[in-house]
Amino acid sequence: MSLTKEQFITEFKDIALKLYAAPLDDLSTQQLYQALALLTRSYIGQPWAETKKRYDQEETKQVFYFSIEFLPGRLLQSNLLNLGILSEVEAGLNELGLRPQKIFDAEADPGLGNGGLGRLASAFMDAMASVGMAGNGNGIRYQYGLFKQAFVNGYQVELPDDWMRNGFAWETRKENRAVTVKFGGWVELRPSRSGNLRVIYHNTDDVLAVPYDVAMVGYHNQVVNNLRLWSAEAPINAGTDFTLEQKERINQITQILYPDDSDASGKQLRLRQEYFFTSAGIQSIVRHYRRTHNSMAGFADRVAIHINDTHPAMAIPELMRVLMDDEHVSWDEAWRITLKVMSYTNHTLLSEALEVWPIDMFSGMVPRIYQIIQEIDRRFRLVFVPQFGQAMIDRIAPLGNGQVRMAYLASIGSHAINGVAPIHSELLKKDVLHDLYQIFPERFNNKTNGITPRRWIQIGDRPLSHLLDKKIGTTWRKNPLALRQLHDFADDTRFLDDLNAAKAENKRALAKYIDQVVHVKVDPDAIFDVQIKRLHAYKRQLLHVLGILDAYLAIKRGEKRPKRLHIFGAKAAPSYVYAKEIIKVMNAVADLVNGDPDVSKYLQVVFLPNYGVTMAEKIIPAADISEQISTAGKEASGTSNMKLMSAGALTLATLDGANIEIKDAVGDDNVEIFGLTEEEIAGYYQRGDYHARDFYDQDPRLHAALDMLVNGQIPGIETEGRDIFNSLLTYNDEYFVLADFESYLAANERLDKLYQQPRIWAKKALANIAESGRFSADFTVQRYGREIWHVVAKTPEDDHEA
Numbered sequence: 001m002s003l004t005k006e007q008f009i010t011e012f013k014d015i016a017l018k019l020y021a022a023p024l025d026d027l028s029t030q031q032l033y034q035a036l037a038l039l040t041r042s043y044i045g046q047p048w049a050e051t052k053k054r055y056d057q058e059e060t061k062q063v064f065y066f067s068i069e070f071l072p073g074r075l076l077q078s079n080l081l082n083l084g085i086l087s088e089v090e091a092g093l094n095e096l097g098l099r100p101q102k103i104f105d106a107e108a109d110p111g112l113g114n115g116g117l118g119r120l121a122s123a124f125m126d127a128m129a130s131v132g133m134a135g136n137g138n139g140i141r142y143q144y145g146l147f148k149q150a151f152v153n154g155y156q157v158e159l160p161d162d163w164m165r166n167g168f169a170w171e172t173r174k175e176n177r178a179v180t181v182k183f184g185g186w187v188e189l190r191p192s193r194s195g196n197l198r199v200i201y202h203n204t205d206d207v208l209a210v211p212y213d214v215a216m217v218g219y220h221n222q223v224v225n226n227l228r229l230w231s232a233e234a235p236i237n238a239g240t241d242f243t244l245e246q247k248e249r250i251n252q253i254t255q256i257l258y259p260d261d262s263d264a265s266g267k268q269l270r271l272r273q274e275y276f277f278t279s280a281g282i283q284s285i286v287r288h289y290r291r292t293h294n295s296m297a298g299f300a301d302r303v304a305i306h307i308n309d310t311h312p313a314m315a316i317p318e319l320m321r322v323l324m325d326d327e328h329v330s331w332d333e334a335w336r337i338t339l340k341v342m343s344y345t346n347h348t349l350l351s352e353a354l355e356v357w358p359i360d361m362f363s364g365m366v367p368r369i370y371q372i373i374q375e376i377d378r379r380f381r382l383v384f385v386p387q388f389g390q391a392m393i394d395r396i397a398p399l400g401n402g403q404v405r406m407a408y409l410a411s412i413g414s415h416a417i418n419g420v421a422p423i424h425s426e427l428l429k430k431d432v433l434h435d436l437y438q439i440f441p442e443r444f445n446n447k448t449n450g451i452t453p454r455r456w457i458q459i460g461d462r463p464l465s466h467l468l469d470k471k472i473g474t475t476w477r478k479n480p481l482a483l484r485q486l487h488d489f490a491d492d493t494r495f496l497d498d499l500n501a502a503k504a505e506n507k508r509a510l511a512k513y514i515d516q517v518v519h520v521k522v523d524p525d526a527i528f529d530v531q532i533k534r535l536h537a538y539k540r541q542l543l544h545v546l547g548i549l550d551a552y553l554a555i556k557r558g559e560k561r562p563k564r565l566h567i568f569g570a571k572a573a574p575s576y577v578y579a580k581e582i583i584k585v586m587n588a589v590a591d592l593v594n595g596d597p598d599v600s601k602y603l604q605v606v607f608l609p610n611y612g613v614t615m616a617e618k619i620i621p622a623a624d625i626s627e628q629i630s631t632a633g634k635e636a637s638g639t640s641n642m643k644l645m646s647a648g649a650l651t652l653a654t655l656d657g658a659n660i661e662i663k664d665a666v667g668d669d670n671v672e673i674f675g676l677t678e679e680e681i682a683g684y685y686q687r688g689d690y691h692a693r694d695f696y697d698q699d700p701r702l703h704a705a706l707d708m709l710v711n712g713q714i715p716g717i718e719t720e721g722r723d724i725f726n727s728l729l730t731y732n733d734e735y736f737v738l739a740d741f742e743s744y745l746a747a748n749e750r751l752d753k754l755y756q757q758p759r760i761w762a763k764k765a766l767a768n769i770a771e772s773g774r775f776s777a778d779f780t781v782q783r784y785g786r787e788i789w790h791v792v793a794k795t796p797e798d799d800h801e802a
């Protein structure tokens with residue numbers, strides 16, 4: 001859209017006055033934010049309505065991306081950017097004497113997700129709109145996010161994440177689109193006069209699912225897609241009066257993201273959430289389709305539903321239910337439609353993360369869905385036992401060991417099953433879903449994850465963006481593959497110096513932020529070494545910490561080193577005790593290092609609490625080193641690796657997840673690889689001959705670093721240090737931290753040396769930025785579109801050009 005600075009100023013003053021009955025200089029920053037968000041929404045309304053109308057008129061095939069999490073990050077700046085008016089708005093605000101960044105900072109990060117899978121879902125929403133694909137999101141409107149992380153005496157403390165305290169400016173309540181979701185009760189199958197079975201539900205607990213729609217604005221293309229988030233409410237006018245307690249029970253369904261599932265009630269709530277948003281989504285899709293079609297015959301040509309990990313896997317039996325019970329479609333026809341519509345992404349190889357539900361809990365909560373799964377299970381066994389044998393089918397049928405097994409259900413009911421990086425997709429076939437691969441080899445494929453450079457470079461990294469515009473023009477903003485033009489300047493020393501200067505500017509900004517957040521003064525000239533991701537043993541923050549302890553001891557012995565600042569951001573799941581112990585140790589190590597003036601000249605450590613999307617936007621542009629050091633074969637893909645490379649950070653990595661593709665993209669000279677390969681680790685597992693203690697006994701540096709966990713040198717970690725020490729030695733180091741220690745140190749030493757040659761470093765950074773375009777989520781969703789969803793992307797401009 002086009003908007004001049006002057007128009008903006010007039011409209012902004014006007015809307016602020018209408019909203020608050022006060023001139024701008026009387027408004028708080030929060031009020032200014034609300035006014036600006038409302039004005040921005042008013043620009044979105046028309047293209048949003050037009051996009052919907054166009055999809056309906058042209059009968060565009062639409063994708064519905066079902067995900068229990070979305071992690072969009074702040075939306076104001078990105079909506080302004082995508083509308084094409086960010087510069088005008090910023091210029092207008094400046095002219096009004098207001099600081100744009102201060103206003104942007106008043107927006108809360110939506111607490112609708114917590115990790116990689118949720119962030120990926122949001123990147124896909126942004127990408128689908130930006131490439132002109134009819135892509136809708138379907139999820140939950142959580143009132144509270146995961147938790148707000150604080151550190152008290154170095155321990156993680158979980159505070160409520162009341163992210164909606166000031167409302168959520170981007171949502172539109174659509175009570176006229178509400179649907180009823182039925183839980184519990186029992187089901188009667190009664191033959192009807194027509195010969196069909198009538199399904200009658202008795203004594204169900206009904207919940208009203210009310211949708212809140214959020215606009216997903218495409219980049220400079222007038223496309224606005226829809227993210228639909230469901231909120232649970234007590235039904236109205238149902239002839240029942242609900243007690244406050246009952247209402248509270250219903251509201252609880254969408255109150256909080258990721259209830260702690262370490263106990264039975266937490267688990268129940270999680271399962272309830274899964275059925276709630278899945279059923280609501282399916283019902284609303286079918287209802288919308290039926291408004292313009294009098295049968296379901298062509299449904300699969302108009303609708304693709306994607307299951308983001310197994311949490312929405314009940315979409316499969318739920319679609320079967322709606323097709324059979326409400327639309328009176330036969331089982332065979334319903335199954336044909338369902339298979340054609342559904343596709344599934346697996347995001348993890350960790351067996352403990354593969355969802356299963358106890359049958360008694362499941363069948364009590366969703367009896368009709370359970371009946372349908374029983375029938376899927378029965379037919380699956382009937383067809384495949386004769387071909388593949390009882391034992392194999394027992395292993396992978398949807399029901400087994402008293403459990404409903406969601407990954408198997410998702411795989412059996414989807415026409416496509418993908419992993420998120422080549423190594424991960426291969427391991428799915430080889431290992432976790434091997435038996436299913438034997439049966440359905442054609443379903444398996446890879447779709448490497450992607451990120452949105454609009455957020456990470458255009459918004460997050462202004463100094464780099466301006467430099468790129470100056471050097472290669474602005475095409476890269478629309479097509480990130482244009483970043484490859486940077487290769488032409490790999491020997492342009494002036495440009496390399498400019499790249500370093502942009503990085504230095506970002507580092508100064510981050511240093512200031514660190515001081516504000518954790519009150520540590522860091523040296524912006526240090527190497528900024530970053531590890532930002534969820535805290536999990538397989539991600540091996542612990543290896544990074546042991547590396548820091550080794551450096552600490554070396555400096556204490558009098559060794560001089562290039563100064564390094566280690567920056568961590570990580571939340572641990574509230575019930576994950578071991579991860580929380582690692583957090584405590586990390587904080588204690590930070591205190592030890594930063595508090596020792598001999599050491600802090602060369603080494604500093606900061607652990608920024610409450611890591612999230614907005615914090616990532618501040619950290620990533622300033623990173624020199626990107627630590628991607630998971631045990632090979634454990635990280636499905638990772639996406640912080642892609643974001644950090646796009647900011648020119650050098651990847652220090654194991655051959656795991658998408659690190660491998662990053663290495664292939666930039667070449668061996670422009671990444672630092674270390675550690676055991678997946679095959680080597682599999683070899684240890686097979687032979688059973690990994691002896692962590694041997695490494696401890698034979699490597700004096702490792703020995704000394706590990707001893708620090710238990711010898712009192714790090715104050716305040718008696719219990720945690722001992723537990724971690726034991727996990728590594730007594731319990732034989734499940735994640736091969738000790739085996740990779742030596743090569744990790746060697747890789748770090750190479751990086752230290754390299755940093756002494758700023759232009760050579762900059763040249764490697766340049767190679768990383770230049771090759772980062774291929775990881776744009778725009779390309780990822782186009783691959784999904786072509787190969788899985790069978791949809792075509794189109795924008796209003798395409799019509800114009802045609």
Ligand code: CBF
Pocket residue numbers: 115116117118120347348420449635636637638639657
């Ligand atoms: O695919 C997106 C991301 O998902 C996870 O975060 C997940 O939730 N399972 C994986 O751990 C990441 O490797 C992956 O990038």
